[in-house]
Amino acid sequence: MNIILIDDHEVIRDGIKGLIEQEFGWQVIYSASQLPNYNGNDLFDNTDVAILDISLKIESGFSILQKIKSFYPHIKCVMLSMYDHIGYVSKALELGADSYVTKTAATKELMAALGAVENGDNYLSSDISNSLAFSKNNSFNGLTDREKEVFLHLSKGLPPKKISKVLNTMPKTIMVHRTNIYNKLGASSQFELLRLALAEGILDVEDILNVSQN
Structure with missing residues (x-):
């Protein structure tokens, strides 16, 4: 080529x-x-x-x-x-x-x-x-860009400590983002975030499988 x-x-x-x-x-x-x-x-x-x-x-x-x-x-x-x-x-x-x-x-x-x-x-x-997917869903308009990043990792099931390494920040910071995300989206668990991400088309089953295999 x-x-x-x-x-x-x-x-x-x-x-x-x-x-x-x-x-x-x-x-x-x-x-x-x-x-x-x-x-x-x-x-x-x-x-x-x-x-x-x-x-x-x-x-x-x-x-x-x-x-x-x-x-x-x-x-x-x-x-x-x-x-x-x-x-x-x-x-x-x-x-x-x-x-x-x-x-x-x-x-x-x-x-x-x-x-x-x-x-x-x-x-x-x-x-x-990810930006295009989020832009189609008014539910996520209240999230900051960083919170959207954290949302994606949380919805894939990653623990805060691992997310902090991926995003090069402190685990405590990720915990704060998680609390803000829960409050803004009316969720109480990562599983609820996963269901929301799948329902809104931001993630699909293949995304979850890829994470579980890594």
Whole structure:
């Protein structure tokens, strides 16, 4: 699979390029902070996937995405951005993006996104998927972003001490978040949080099975 990588930061480009080529055997055939001219360029004819940052100095990633999809619709586009705002995600998807991964997500999620588009599928990094799920449910509007993170871990059955390690904070802090979550959602146990998460479509049975197997 031939890939072009557009990002303003050389260190990020080099790191992603090395991982893609050394670990997965795909080839990054072009890596820079901007694209060359669009029309009549053999580079695009030989490209399978474009990884695009949104915030670029010369031309925005949205503009590049739109042009690639107009001139070379066969190219799959993966947006890799520091922005996790739903507005950015929605705009990218409207313009034809095949996947959206935040830079705060684990590197393995970018690799998962590339694997997905190679198979003709779409991919959203887990933090984006969670935000989209929560945004559809008014019940969770009162939770802070941190409380939503804690809610997800609690609903999967993780104990506060383990959640504190995952989120790199004190167990006492997680206990405070748990109390706030119970009060805001009218719950009294982690099992009730699980039932709520399943009922609202924020988690599914596979999510729970994955946790139990780890």
